[in-house]
Amino acid sequence: MLTALRRLSSTWVAKALFVLLVLSFGIWGIGDTVRNLGRDTALARVNGEPIETEEAQAALRREMQRLSRTVGSQFENDPRVRRALAEQAVDQLVLDRVLRAETARLGIAVPDQALREFVFSLPGFRGPAGGGFSRAAFDNFLRSNGLTEGEFLNLVRADLARQQVSTAVRAGAAAPSVLARRLYQWRDxxxxxxxxxxxxxxxxxxxxxxxxxxxxxxxxxxxxxSSPEHREAAVAVLTAEIMGREVEVSDADIAAAYEQRRASFETPERRTVEQALFQEEGAARRLFEEWSADPETPFSVVASRTEAAGGQATQLGTVERAVLPLPELAEAAFSLAPGSVSAPVKSPFGWHVFRVTGVEPGTSRPLEAVRDELRNALAQERAADLAFERANQVEDALAGGATLEEAAKRFGLGYATVRTDASGNGPDGKPVELPVIRDAREPLLRAIFEAESGTAPRLKETEAGFVAVELREVSPPALRPFDAxxxxxxxxxxxxxxxxxxxxxxxxxxxxxxxxxxxxxxxxxxxxxxxxxxxxxxxxxxxxxxxxxxxxxxxxxxxxxxxxxxxxxxxxxxxxxxxxxxxxxxxPDPDANPDALARLRAEAGQAVAADLEAQYVAALRNRADVRINPRLMDSLAQP
Structure with a gap:
């Protein structure tokens, strides 16, 4: 028998069978790769640049988290909502690719120093009471939004570049006088x-x-x-107030913080400024001569003269020096005496003529006047940083099997077991005691009513601080007896x-x-x-x-x-x-109130600028080669 098998294995038929077996096992092992040969795995492409499914999934998660934070317990992840959010997330990624391509074509760049200053200026990354940049708050933001530091900085860099394009598109936009008159007649x-x-x-x-x-x-x-829904839950909270008991602030710390934040205690000079802008120096100089001859001329008259000469008049309002976009413009406006008119000033936008109608002097508060304020601010900042560190320790303990009560005792968290309705009242109709201050009651109650039965408690950041909820029982609404x-x-x-x-x-x-x-x-x-x-x-x-x-x-x-x-x-x-x-x-008669008409025209001009930007972005998108894979889009929209 063995001799016959050896003789058969040497024939061409047996060799062909072995080859087929080897090929079938090989293809079975790399089936996904074989099936995807010739098939595009990108969810979308913009001018050939791919948007991979993983990137779209991360964008969708951020959209869902944003919506959940906005609507709270009313958020429902049903198929229609998820589909709409998926389409919105992909559309934003497409627009991001389109605008990045345009900024690259125009050669617009954002220096690292400008990027750093912008990130450090964001209020969400500052400590309490106007403190400096908080690394802990920044890291928590990244963690909450599923972003790495590099991804976030790339997003901000791209957004700053787009803002430069947006500013250029919106510059010079103005509403026609006939439009302003029609709006005035409609409004009044x-x-x-x-x-x-x-x-x-x-x-x-x-x-x-x-x-x-x-x-x-x-x-x-x-x-x-009906009686309202009541929930019985164990809650643990970790707040800066709780961590503040472990924080000490020295006088040296306060003095150093004052020097670091001196700008926060100084109010810069502010001026109320009016501007006329021309493209030709001659027109600007003629208006300057007329305006400076009679500095009390009403702005509505100046606006009419400016428009007749082909220029544009704008009330800039009460502004700081830093608001004016160019140093030469800021110097011209802030060197004027109140009630006077500046000579024409040249900028890339044209020729500017300014009038200053009011001045608010700057102020400065010394260290002694803000010592207690700084002490409290530093204590809150350090307590907040400590809270982030402690939150990680609590999370590790809960993941390791500790009960919520055990973790709360070990790490000094506020803890309570409550039975409450959504408004914070117990079955007896009286307010229940919660381990938070009054202003934090509503966010904590919202967290209790967003919790799901059977879910292990996890520490989450909320408006009430870090909160963990262990939902124990839910009593649904019930129709009360008629006699009662x-x-x-x-x-x-x-x-x-x-x-x-x-x-x-x-x-x-x-x-x-x-x-x-x-x-x-x-x-x-x-x-x-x-x-x-x-x-x-x-x-x-x-x-x-x-x-x-x-x-x-x-x-x-x-x-x-x-x-x-x-x-x-x-x-x-x-x-x-x-x-x-x-x-x-x-x-109404628009000519009876020229100042109100001028203000309305300025507001309409801002709306026109917004429309121009929207049309510009739409044109860029239409010009781009955008291709979306419907199969992968459907897959992204599935729960």
């Missing part, structure tokens, strides 16, 4: 109306309800008569009946106006009072201080500006209903 249009208010409290007393009616109302409105809430049901039933009665009266008034009666007549026939209100503007409708802002209910303002004269509307309010009929519309 005034309306007068007849108004009838129908508060529920003024409704006729409804008949006493039967017990059957009350029981039906109780059953049909469970959200009104009968009085509440009765009051709610009567309030609902009064509101429905006022709704019917409002509907009757509205029907009467549509049959040809004025609202005042219809109200008089119904035995109701009415009033005429005038000088209502859209600024009032937007909640700003303006005539008519408090004369009518806020719910009525927006609908009132959709009506034509003699038309009426009815809207529900917080305490009932209101009916209104538009009487007349008064159009």
């Amino acid at each position: 249009q005034q309306r007068a109306a007849t108004v009838v208010s129908l508060p529920a409290s003024a409704a006729p007393e409804p008949p006493a309800p039967t017990e059957a009616a009350l029981r039906r109302f109780h059953e049909n409105n469970p959200q009104m008569f 809430v009968e009085d509440e049901v009765r009051q709610a039933f009567l309030a609902d009946a009064r509101r429905r009665a006022q709704e019917e009266r409002a509907a009757a008034l509205l029907a009467a106006t549509r049959s040809g009666k004025s609202l005042a007549e219809a109200a008089q026939e119904a035995g109701l009072g009415s009033r005429e209100v005038g000088a209502i503007t859209r600024a009032a409708a937007q909640g700003q201080d303006a005539p008519g802002g408090g004369a009518v209910p806020p719910e009525l303002l927006a609908p009132l500006f959709e009506l034509k004269p003699k038309e009426a509307t009815m809207v529900p309010t917080r305490d009932g209903f209101v009916v209104a009929q538009l009487l007349e519309v008064t159009e």
